[in-house]
Amino acid sequence: MHPKNSNWVAAGLASALPVLFLIGQVSAAETIEIRPHLSYTVAEIRGDVFLYKRDSLYSNGYTRGTYSAKATMARMEFTIPPAVLAGLRTIEFKAGMGNVLPGAIGYTYLWYYPGRDEATLENFTEYRTGFTAKGLTENTTEISRNLLEGTNNAPTSEVLMEKLGLALSTNCQTQPNQWFTFSDPRLIITYEPPPADNAKVVAKLMSGNAASLAGQTDPALVGFDADPDQDGSPNFMEIWRGTAPDKADRPAAPIYGSTPPNAAGETFAFVKLEVSGEGDNYLLVGAHASHDLADWRDISASRVVVNQGGKRYVTFTDTRPATPARSCYFRFVSEPNESKFE
Numbered sequence: 001m002h003p004k005n006s007n008w009v010a011a012g013l014a015s016a017l018p019v020l021f022l023i024g025q026v027s028a029a030e031t032i033e034i035r036p037h038l039s040y041t042v043a044e045i046r047g048d049v050f051l052y053k054r055d056s057l058y059s060n061g062y063t064r065g066t067y068s069a070k071a072t073m074a075r076m077e078f079t080i081p082p083a084v085l086a087g088l089r090t091i092e093f094k095a096g097m098g099n100v101l102p103g104a105i106g107y108t109y110l111w112y113y114p115g116r117d118e119a120t121l122e123n124f125t126e127y128r129t130g131f132t133a134k135g136l137t138e139n140t141t142e143i144s145r146n147l148l149e150g151t152n153n154a155p156t157s158e159v160l161m162e163k164l165g166l167a168l169s170t171n172c173q174t175q176p177n178q179w180f181t182f183s184d185p186r187l188i189i190t191y192e193p194p195p196a197d198n199a200k201v202v203a204k205l206m207s208g209n210a211a212s213l214a215g216q217t218d219p220a221l222v223g224f225d226a227d228p229d230q231d232g233s234p235n236f237m238e239i240w241r242g243t244a245p246d247k248a249d250r251p252a253a254p255i256y257g258s259t260p261p262n263a264a265g266e267t268f269a270f271v272k273l274e275v276s277g278e279g280d281n282y283l284l285v286g287a288h289a290s291h292d293l294a295d296w297r298d299i300s301a302s303r304v305v306v307n308q309g310g311k312r313y314v315t316f317t318d319t320r321p322a323t324p325a326r327s328c329y330f331r332f333v334s335e336p337n338e339s340k341f342e
Helices: 082-086 198-207 235-241 277-282
Strands: 002-005 008-010 030-034 038-046 049-054 072-079 088-098 106-114 130-136 142-146 163-172 180-191 255-258 269-275 286-290 304-308 311-317 329-333
Touching: 072 180, 082 088, 082 180, 082 277, 106 142, 130 163, 163 180, 198 235, 198 277, 235 269, 235 277, 269 277, 277 311
Parallel strands: 008 329
Antiparallel strands: 002 008, 030 180, 038 049, 038 072, 072 163, 088 142, 088 180, 106 130, 106 163, 255 269, 269 311, 286 329, 304 311
16 A cells, blocks of 8 residues: 555555556457336326326327326336446437327437336436437337437437436327337447456556557556556556556545534545546446544445536545544555456
8 A cells, every 4th residue: 555645545556466468459349238127107197296107108199398187108217237338339229119190290209317226106307317309200110219319419418327217208299199109118239348357457448559558568567556657656546547657647636525414413524536437437446444544444335426517526435423533534445356347
């Protein structure tokens, strides 16, 4: 462990042994289809609250802002494996559409929002993060949407989540009471499988074709805990924090704070870090906290990720209440043979 100063400790320099890296190998993209683990339709609204849930997927031609007492929305909940999200390249939603009669003119709407563990009758629109719309004709038999297009076909500022909720509704001008049906909803995803462990993540991100040390094989340069620019930050930390491993620089300063008092009046110290999205996707980095630099507690499970202004922040919170008489110290731990994914 190499202390930066009395309030900041970077840890994880676990081994000085040579490590064999596979350099220059790029994994081919894989394709996976994911079907919803929950699918149902919510129907009938009173006071903007859905009252009923049915197993089939359908919509009767009404959209948000023009609800009737019988408006419906087909809803689905998907779970995307974290390893798939980390290497995400494309993600497309597809579903069959039926019962579209001649003369039907309007739009199909796809809404997406953070998914949940349980089905709910709450009005999902308060959780909406974006929507797409496409023209509806009597020849429409399938819906296909690129989820990365985002709100109104602009790049979305939201980060797709492991639990993803989708809802379908329709707006038909000529037959507003027609029941449109949906079948076989699914996500079709292409992704690059993540490296096997932290050491291979570092080697890949440091020595790939577009990396600053492209083609390098020397562990003194691209090793997990090497420090080729001699700025005191090992390679894994440079990649996680988004700094340059080949030139001396510093990441954005951490933000320290404490939580609001709980019912017992206790507060808990936290540290908030700006991190690299790519590095954080692939690397497993944990955190410890201490009040005396002797007794260290593993607080990795407190990790919370927030995306603000196009940047990613990770927050770790101490598990022991703060005391006025003592400071709280944090250190960050990562091992070469650990992996973020099973």
